[in-house]
Amino acid sequence: xxxxxxxxxxxxxxxxxxxxxxxxxxxxxxxxxxxxxxxxxxxxxxxxxxxxxxxxxxxxxxxxxxxxxx
Numbered sequence: 001x002x003x004x005x006x007x008x009x010x011x012x013x014x015x016x017x018x019x020x021x022x023x024x025x026x027x028x029x030x031x032x033x034x035x036x037x038x039x040x041x042x043x044x045x046x047x048x049x050x051x052x053x054x055x056x057x058x059x060x061x062x063x064x065x066x067x068x069x070x
């Protein structure tokens with residue numbers, strides 16, 4: 001199996017730096033995924049939509065979306 005090339009991690013919480021349990025989601029991509037634009041666009045779009053969904057001040061005080069390249 002190909003190694004990871006990129007991950008997108010979304011976290012949210014009340015206290016800065018302490019994600020609430022169940023709020024963290026991660027999307028991993030291999031080089032094959034990056035070479036297949038629809039798959040990468042769908043995955044990165046899902047991560048951004050999830051982060052936007054969490055931006056509700058009645059639930060969380062912070063939301064973090066990280067792109068991690070390997």
